Amino acid sequence: MTVVHNFELVREQAIPELNAVAQLYRHVDIGTQLLSIQNDDENKVFGITFKTLPSDSTGLPHIMEHSVLCGSRKYPVKEPFVELLKGSLKTFVNAFTFPDKTVYPAASQNRQDFYNLVDVYLDAVFHPNLTPFTLKQEGWHYELEDLDAPMTYKGVVFNEMKGAYSDPNNVLSRWIQQSLFPDNTYGVDSGGDPMVIPDLTFEQFMAFYRTYYHPSNALVFFCGDDPLNDRLRIVDEYVSEFEPIDIDAVVELQQRFDEPRTITYSYAVSDDDPDAQKGYAAVNWLLAEGDDPELSLSFAILNHILVGTPASPLRKALIDSGLGEDITGGGLEPDLRELTFSTGLKGIALSNAGKVEALVIDTLRDLAANGIDQEMVEASLNTVEFALRENNTGSFPRGLMLMIRSLRTWLHDGDPIAPLAFESPLEAIKSRLETGENLFENMIAHYFLDNPHRTTVILKPDAALAKQQEAAERERLANLRADMGEADLQRVIEEMNTLKTMQETPDSPEALATIPVLDRDDLDQKIRVIPLEVSEQAGARVLYHDIFTNGIAYLDVGFDLHALPQMLVPYMGLFGRALLEMGTETEDFVKLSQRIGRLTGGIRPTNYTSAVANSDQAAVWSFLRGKATVEQAHELFAILRDVLLTVRLDNPTRFKQLVLEEKASLEAGLIPRGHIVSRSRLQARFNEADWASEQMGGVAYLFFLRQLAKDIDADWAGVLQTLETIRTGLVNRHAMICNVTLDADNWQQVKPQLDDFLAGLPAGEFAPQVWSPDYVTINEGLTIPAQVNYVSMGANLYDLGYELHGSVIPIASYLRATWLWERVRVQGGAYGGFCTFDWRSGLFAYMSYRDPNLVSTLENYDRTAQYLRDLKLSDEELTKAIIGAIGALDAYQLPDAKGYTSMARYLTNVTDDQRQAMRDQVLATCGADFNRFADALDQVSEHGAVVVLGSQDVIEKANAENGTGLKLVSVM
Numbered sequence: 001m002t003v004v005h006n007f008e009l010v011r012e013q014a015i016p017e018l019n020a021v022a023q024l025y026r027h028v029d030i031g032t033q034l035l036s037i038q039n040d041d042e043n044k045v046f047g048i049t050f051k052t053l054p055s056d057s058t059g060l061p062h063i064m065e066h067s068v069l070c071g072s073r074k075y076p077v078k079e080p081f082v083e084l085l086k087g088s089l090k091t092f093v094n095a096f097t098f099p100d101k102t103v104y105p106a107a108s109q110n111r112q113d114f115y116n117l118v119d120v121y122l123d124a125v126f127h128p129n130l131t132p133f134t135l136k137q138e139g140w141h142y143e144l145e146d147l148d149a150p151m152t153y154k155g156v157v158f159n160e161m162k163g164a165y166s167d168p169n170n171v172l173s174r175w176i177q178q179s180l181f182p183d184n185t186y187g188v189d190s191g192g193d194p195m196v197i198p199d200l201t202f203e204q205f206m207a208f209y210r211t212y213y214h215p216s217n218a219l220v221f222f223c224g225d226d227p228l229n230d231r232l233r234i235v236d237e238y239v240s241e242f243e244p245i246d247i248d249a250v251v252e253l254q255q256r257f258d259e260p261r262t263i264t265y266s267y268a269v270s271d272d273d274p275d276a277q278k279g280y281a282a283v284n285w286l287l288a289e290g291d292d293p294e295l296s297l298s299f300a301i302l303n304h305i306l307v308g309t310p311a312s313p314l315r316k317a318l319i320d321s322g323l324g325e326d327i328t329g330g331g332l333e334p335d336l337r338e339l340t341f342s343t344g345l346k347g348i349a350l351s352n353a354g355k356v357e358a359l360v361i362d363t364l365r366d367l368a369a370n371g372i373d374q375e376m377v378e379a380s381l382n383t384v385e386f387a388l389r390e391n392n393t394g395s396f397p398r399g400l401m402l403m404i405r406s407l408r409t410w411l412h413d414g415d416p417i418a419p420l421a422f423e424s425p426l427e428a429i430k431s432r433l434e435t436g437e438n439l440f441e442n443m444i445a446h447y448f449l450d451n452p453h454r455t456t457v458i459l460k461p462d463a464a465l466a467k468q469q470e471a472a473e474r475e476r477l478a479n480l481r482a483d484m485g486e487a488d489l490q491r492v493i494e495e496m497n498t499l500k501t502m503q504e505t506p507d508s509p510e511a512l513a514t515i516p517v518l519d520r521d522d523l524d525q526k527i528r529v530i531p532l533e534v535s536e537q538a539g540a541r542v543l544y545h546d547i548f549t550n551g552i553a554y555l556d557v558g559f560d561l562h563a564l565p566q567m568l569v570p571y572m573g574l575f576g577r578a579l580l581e582m583g584t585e586t587e588d589f590v591k592l593s594q595r596i597g598r599l600t601g602g603i604r605p606t607n608y609t610s611a612v613a614n615s616d617q618a619a620v621w622s623f624l625r626g627k628a629t630v631e632q633a634h635e636l637f638a639i640l641r642d643v644l645l646t647v648r649l650d651n652p653t654r655f656k657q658l659v660l661e662e663k664a665s666l667e668a669g670l671i672p673r674g675h676i677v678s679r680s681r682l683q684a685r686f687n688e689a690d691w692a693s694e695q696m697g698g699v700a701y702l703f704f705l706r707q708l709a710k711d712i713d714a715d716w717a718g719v720l721q722t723l724e725t726i727r728t729g730l731v732n733r734h735a736m737i738c739n740v741t742l743d744a745d746n747w748q749q750v751k752p753q754l755d756d757f758l759a760g761l762p763a764g765e766f767a768p769q770v771w772s773p774d775y776v777t778i779n780e781g782l783t784i785p786a787q788v789n790y791v792s793m794g795a796n797l798y799d800l801g802y803e804l805h806g807s808v809i810p811i812a813s814y815l816r817a818t819w820l821w822e823r824v825r826v827q828g829g830a831y832g833g834f835c836t837f838d839w840r841s842g843l844f845a846y847m848s849y850r851d852p853n854l855v856s857t858l859e860n861y862d863r864t865a866q867y868l869r870d871l872k873l874s875d876e877e878l879t880k881a882i883i884g885a886i887g888a889l890d891a892y893q894l895p896d897a898k899g900y901t902s903m904a905r906y907l908t909n910v911t912d913d914q915r916q917a918m919r920d921q922v923l924a925t926c927g928a929d930f931n932r933f934a935d936a937l938d939q940v941s942e943h944g945a946v947v948v949l950g951s952q953d954v955i956e957k958a959n960a961e962n963g964t965g966l967k968l969v970s971v972m
Helices: 060-067 080-087 111-126 132-138 156-164 168-180 202-212 228-239 293-307 313-320 350-370 374-390 398-410 423-434 439-449 465-483 486-504 566-581 589-599 630-646 652-669 674-683 688-697 699-714 716-730 744-759 808-817 819-827 855-870 875-889 895-907 912-923 927-943 952-962
Strands: 007-015 020-027 033-038 044-051 090-093 101-108 141-143 152-154 218-224 261-268 278-289 326-333 338-349 454-462 533-537 540-546 552-560 602-611 618-629 736-742 780-783 790-796 832-838 843-849 945-950 967-970
Touching: 007 228, 020 228, 033 228, 033 398, 044 111, 044 398, 060 101, 060 132, 060 156, 060 202, 080 090, 080 111, 080 808, 080 875, 090 111, 101 111, 101 398, 111 228, 132 141, 132 156, 132 202, 132 486, 141 486, 152 156, 152 465, 168 261, 168 278, 168 326, 168 338, 168 454, 218 228, 218 398, 261 465, 278 293, 278 326, 278 350, 278 439, 293 313, 293 326, 293 338, 293 374, 293 423, 293 439, 313 326, 313 338, 313 350, 313 652, 326 652, 338 350, 338 652, 350 439, 350 454, 374 423, 374 589, 423 439, 486 819, 533 744, 540 744, 540 895, 552 630, 552 744, 552 895, 566 589, 566 602, 566 618, 566 630, 566 652, 566 688, 566 699, 566 716, 589 602, 589 630, 602 630, 602 688, 602 895, 618 630, 618 688, 618 895, 630 744, 652 699, 652 716, 674 688, 674 699, 674 780, 674 790, 674 832, 674 843, 674 945, 688 699, 699 716, 736 744, 736 895, 780 952, 790 855, 790 927, 808 819, 808 832, 808 855, 808 875, 808 912, 808 927, 819 832, 819 855, 832 855, 843 855, 843 927, 855 927, 855 952, 875 912, 945 952, 952 967
Parallel strands: 033 218, 261 454, 540 736, 780 945, 780 967
Antiparallel strands: 007 020, 020 033, 044 101, 044 218, 090 101, 141 152, 278 338, 278 454, 326 338, 533 540, 552 618, 552 736, 602 618, 790 843, 790 945, 832 843
16 A cells, blocks of 8 residues: 555556546545646646535535635635735636535646645635634625614625626526425525525534535645645645544435426516516426446537537527527536536527427437437537547636546545546447447437426516515515614624724734745746747738647637728627628538538637727737647638638528527626626727727627617618628738647648638738727716626726836736725625726726625725825735736736737737836836826826616616716616
8 A cells, every 4th residue: 555645545547638647545544535637737736625515595605615715723814815816826716616515726837836825725724714703704794884774784795696696597507406406405505595695693604614624525636747745745734633524425316306397487687678578498407427427428429419509409499499599508517416408598488488398309309219410420529529638728727627527526426537537438439429329319318308307497587576685685684673672783783893893904914924925036037938920921911829739720810800990890799600600602500510510629709809009009800710630720721711701691590590699698798797898888988999899799789789680670681781791891811810829840731721721812902991989978877687786997097197117017916906805895795896907008997796885886996096105015015916916927828828819919019028128117016106006096086987787776876875977878
């Protein structure tokens, strides 16, 4: 038996497909399990997970996730988590609450920084400073200013979940899960129901911690290039302090239904919502346990077949039916003990809910009986396999996603390595298909058609619901207050004041000194340079980045939108999808989609907008972003050539489907992305780039889509002519750019193919169009049926006299982690308070997220300048701010992201010399720079614009009582 630092090796397995070795260890005394993945990834990942099974919807797991990060034995500051955000080179720091587990992950490229993060997290979860005031701050508490004032609820999670419960998609997902699992822990809300959260007591809170937050219940994960010995030693130092205990943390299997069930719930809409009579319908199945890697992978492929693309037969049948505006339901859910599947439609007439259910069943019955198109199967198989081999996790560290996958079995006492080693189950599936087995048809018959454990969840809109919920909360509070004597009420006031005093009292220098921080000497003095070669081919600019990509060619084909008049800009939020989802002269969109899936790693549209550095110009581009293995690069070019030259835009039914899907997607994103929505609307009034971004993706775009849906019916000929005008104007190699990321040897194979591709495209005169946007100048209150607000305020600092200095980067980062965090989140009860600065445009913006306040948040923004003016930064705090800024500048990127970032810098005239000068200024930042920036923020307070997305009642009250002067604009 191999024992290292009291951990015995349980098993070891090489995973060649990940170029990694996995080792599962168990602590011989405590039973803590540790999965170690050794590979060459410099972006090291740690995570510790606890099985946390709620028995009610008070949000205990969620509130505990927040609370253990509020100070610990070794790090007795109010929020070590925030201190890490200030002064770490972290590439990821967060925590997640799932329905059955709570996960604390962190990542960094710097080994010492990584171990600092690990130590802070381990101390937080095993030795937190939990008090009744922790629960009051992070969970809920009574807010009472004086004996004559109304009593309210406040708390970070309480307000976060109010925001979540205002989002119909979140409401639908919650009811889907609870409808399928009425009898086990999945039948309650681990995040917390705002109506139930105030039932949570401190005794329950502490009992939950003692039950689940013990090393015997811990699953520890490491991935990356750090030494195994250090991993085991660090964890052993913590867990060895404890005695082993038995913990009952088994998710019981749900007893199966004898027959399907239909359940109807309500969701809030506003009185003047244009879609106030439209609902949701989702058909849902409980499938099977997720402990079989081959079955789980088969379900992942089947999910892609059924709903993964616009050409997928079940998704297409739903959209083609015209019963709704967009698909809903989420498809396969792989992260619970038992797999589930959900699909349906949003934007339906409630009378059609039964038709949606029947259509889903009939479509599945037809697929099982008559077979699935073989090209669809091949496309989905290739797409899933490509994703597994590429392991492209975007901005998430790769190791983090491996941890999430391993937990699917590990949490339920299964093999944590099995979900990572995909080669064997993939080959088994391929072999079964090659023998002619109707694998996916048989799965549909068994797991769907012959499975009575099915629910249909219907959401109906209710314009009175939000007011009823608010009234119910007021009544509950009024009754509670009526039962309290004066002494009780006085105690509430005293506890609230004590909490505020604790929140406002800064950590002592001695406490702050306990947080491990790197030295400035640990920071790279020089910028990281991405290889770039610029050339011209057939009149088009070609950017090439010599980066190792493991045999995958990444290609971005860009179109300068200044080739179009400004009136056509809103169409570009949609046009990229039209190119890929309308079909060509030789293929309908189904066959085209299948071809993309079979022969490439995917093609997706995106838009890029930015102010150009040191200029009043704007870079506004539309891209088709594709990827393929080098061997299949010629197929990628052939597909791009076909969609650009032979796209069929003359299908009003299909185009309207795209419009309605886009509209439904934007409406669904208003509440979960409210801070982004309000900031986009705010920034659109200051420069051309942000105006264009709002036209192609913001509230303006939503209004455009609603009108476009009507125009398609009233004047399709005019709409089609516009689309053809756009295509003709854009597909001009003199107005294009191609961006390629690939290693040099493979570039020699791909470059001639790119040359041929460009030579086959039209070449015409390119005279950039001059746009003259009509900027909004009034402050706006965008109304939605939500119980929280998203408050944005900002201004262009350059227009107000500010001269760029690199110190603005650590200053903005510091404000996010101190003043705004403390005033807007901790004291104000919002889920988040932020600020951003775009140094290309000069735009500085404040934002809040799921905020119960409006006026007080604006007041806190206005006080920011004085906070900076009075600030006396210690050397230690200044160092943290600089380290945090450098960490943001050096954010870890995968190869395709590096190539895209380099291209963005090229398009906006950002040179490496400028970047180095900025870095030098960041590293040389001093306390006086923070004080001086107060003058700039004074200008924001005096001249800044305001946009609020939130409740109409709250906005109207702010206008009436505080003169905020917000013009009401109904959004939903």
